[in-house]
Amino acid sequence: MSSKEEIRSSWLELFCFMSSSARGLVGEPALYGPFRLVDSLEKIIVILENLGMADEFMEKEKAKIAEKKLIAITDRDAFIDFLDEIVIDFTKELKKAQL
């Protein structure tokens, strides 16, 4: 991804995803909310990746989300365990970061 136009388009794609998720979630099962949020996380990492701004940690998390998110459809408890896991993954990384 190089041009300003391309970068703008990929953010627009995400904004459409997040706003249509917000609208849809008004009438959807509660668990779809967390699912859409982690799906958004994955999409944000993909954008950062295309901008050359994602590091090894982010790529690992992206792969983990892609691999495990669909468990939400069949196993609520396993999905919640997965959410717990990524919260700690991101928190450990934040702990090391300089804000």
Next chain:
Amino acid sequence: MATILDIMKKRRSIRSHSSQPIKKQDMERLVEAAAWAPSAGNSYPWNIVIVQQKQLLRKIQAVSPGMLGNPTALIILCNDREKAQARVGSKGRELFCFMDIAHAAQNICLEATELGIGSCLIMSFNPDAVAELIDLPEPYTADYLISLGYSKGQQVSTKKRTVKETILSWIKEKNDE
């Protein structure tokens, strides 16, 4: 030869596909399968929009949070609810037209299975946004999406209810087995 029940059992929601585009003759078979679905009052108040253009697929995916993976095609089932009203009354407009597209969708998914195409039914999408993106003419509404692509991924759900779990009651003559 596979029985219809074999095909039904093989049909599962597939959310990962190969990048190979769906061939025209396969797509036409899917449409033919849809056309053979039943319809309340023989009204057929729906038509199909097919999308096989990468850019547009991405844009539709952006407003369809339930459209997962990387499908190469999309079938959009669109109702003309005015036609449903005119042909089968208010129930046609409020209920039957949706039942009709559900029957058509199941036919499409079963035929797709036979052709080695993975399919997934999608209701988590924004109908107004999809209509805007595909320039859907009035009075059609975009009511049901089916994502499609030659199968690559595995299904997610594995279990189905047994016959016993499915039946609520079976009311029959005393002497019948």
